[in-house]
Amino acid sequence: MTREDRSPLRTADVARESGYSVQQVRDLERLGVLPPARRAANGYRAYTAAHVRALRAYRGLASAAGPVDARRLLATTFDAAQGDAAEPGARLADAAAAIGAVHVRLARERDEALRAREALRAIQAEAATPDADADPAADPSPGRADDTMTITELAAALGVRTSTLRFWEQEGLAVPDRVTTLRARQYGTGAIQEARIVAALRSSGYGIPAVRDVVATLRQVGGAAEGAVRAEQILDRRLDQIAARTVALLRAGADLAAVLDEVWQQEGG
Structure with missing residues (x-):
């Protein structure tokens, strides 16, 4: 001293x-x-x-x-x-x-943000790539039975609980295309893509209001690819913030x- x-x-x-x-x-x-x-x-x-x-x-x-x-x-x-x-x-x-x-x-927050960004890029790539196996003469409606998932199937695919999907639905996120008289939920292609974007952002620590803004953008532009781009921009800012916090530490x-x-x-x- x-x-x-x-x-x-x-x-x-x-x-x-x-x-x-x-x-x-x-x-x-x-x-x-x-x-x-x-x-x-x-x-x-x-x-x-x-x-x-x-x-x-x-x-x-x-x-x-x-x-x-x-x-x-x-x-x-x-x-x-x-x-x-x-x-x-x-x-x-x-x-x-x-x-x-x-x-x-x-470090964990950074890993989560990177994984979420990777998932969003996969969504963009899928949205931009035509399905080579699809029958051009088939009905392209996302409501077809072979394009839908139940709430149990979607929860398993995303690695979340069914109660989480119900909560998202209450908040206006990842809304199922149809709820039967027995309250069974069916999610079409669009709802599934929304749910994947919501899951990616939530896993990276984003709150419901921020996620709701991204989903609103997705619906306005009418496509998962554009919504994923918006979500990726949010994650890029988060990664910058994490880097700044790490330097401060x-x-x-x-x-x-x-x-x-x-x-x-x-x-x-």
């Missing part, structure tokens, strides 16, 4: 260096995002460069995992760093594992490691 790191900082100094307001610095200290500041002889808080790094770490963690998870992770970490429940090495391992879990979550990790080292050194770790 350099002499500059040990130099006391006022609340206003920390606010200026971190980009937060004075009140935000105080609020975040109260929430445990910062290690407690020592009091100077005059009673004022005496911060150090470690507190600035902690705020930078919080900013990155909040961007990567959300402010609630970021506050919980930092508060738990600083509590452990100042406690006697574990050896410093074990506490460091716990903190590293918590950061690693966020990395794993982001990498920056936060470096700041967090530095501040934890200082906290534990002060505590005699």
Whole structure:
């Protein structure tokens, strides 16, 4: 630790260096995002460069995992760093594992988005490729019996529950072409393609309102290929967001490691 790191900082100094307001610095200290500041002889808080790094770490963690998870992770970490429940090495391992879990979550979100994009591209390719085995003289209506699926068959094909398909139907998504008097649902080609797009977006973490917008676009343009293009654009933006969150997490990790080292050194770790 350099002499500059040990130099006391006022609340206003920390606010200026971190980009937060004075009140935000105080609020975040109260929430445990910062290690407690020592009091100077005059009673004022005496911060150090470690507190600035902690705020930078919080900013990155909040961007990567959300402010609630970021506050919980930092508060738990600083509590452990100042406690006697574990050896410093074990506490460091716990903190590293918590950061690693966020990395794993982001990697999983990216994999889900990539799989969803792959599924959407397959839908586009199918829509653009004529069925070589189809009989040109046959009725092209999507309501033909050999083109339909029951709710059980569609749920199995998508890997979701039938209750999920019913929920989507209630929300105006993947609506069956026909519901019999016995409430048996039959999905035609168009409804099946809609359901595949809905499943791809939902598996990547998109909420019902965003998915509803994509399905509305699909119906306006009248084709699954165009709807899939719109959905793919949404997923591309999500992948960009995940990349930005991952970079923010990498920056936060470096700041967090530095501040934890200082906290534990002060505590005699």
